[in-house]
Amino acid sequence: MSGSKILVGLEEALQYAGGDSSKARVRVVKVPDQVDVKAIRDNLNMSQRQFAAAFGFPLATVQNWEQGRRRPEGSARMLLRIIEEAPETAEKVLKTG
Numbered sequence: 001m002s003g004s005k006i007l008v009g010l011e012e013a014l015q016y017a018g019g020d021s022s023k024a025r026v027r028v029v030k031v032p033d034q035v036d037v038k039a040i041r042d043n044l045n046m047s048q049r050q051f052a053a054a055f056g057f058p059l060a061t062v063q064n065w066e067q068g069r070r071r072p073e074g075s076a077r078m079l080l081r082i083i084e085e086a087p088e089t090a091e092k093v094l095k096t097g
Contacts, residue, residue, distance in 0.1 A: 035072060035080045037065040044087055054091055055083055 016024045041051040041062070048066070052059040057076075064070040072080055083090045 029078070031074050032077050032081055035077050035084070037062065037072065037080060040080060040084045041066075043084070054094075055079070056094055 012023050015022075041048065044051065046054065048062045049059055051057070052062045061070070065072055079090070
């Protein structure tokens with residue numbers, strides 16, 4: 001990327017920060033407030049241990065979520081929604097990543 005493109009991008013960022021969104025590309029990601037980890041896991045017919053191993057969560061974390069002792073943080077909630085909607089894709093990406 002050339003220096004001039006960087007400067008243009010910085011200028012656009014400053015304009016956006018100042019309230020001008022005419023040149024901005026904005027993506028809004030909706031992070032769910034709650035996810036039902038047990039329901040997601042049950043729909044996949046997995047034990048807690050299998051679910052944790054398949055998606056990279058510590059087993060104790062899955063157990064704490066399901067028992068209500070803890071709630072998944074924002075990024076975990078997003079991953080859980082992806083697992084809920086496209087489990088095969090999530091598994092594939094996590095195994096090859």
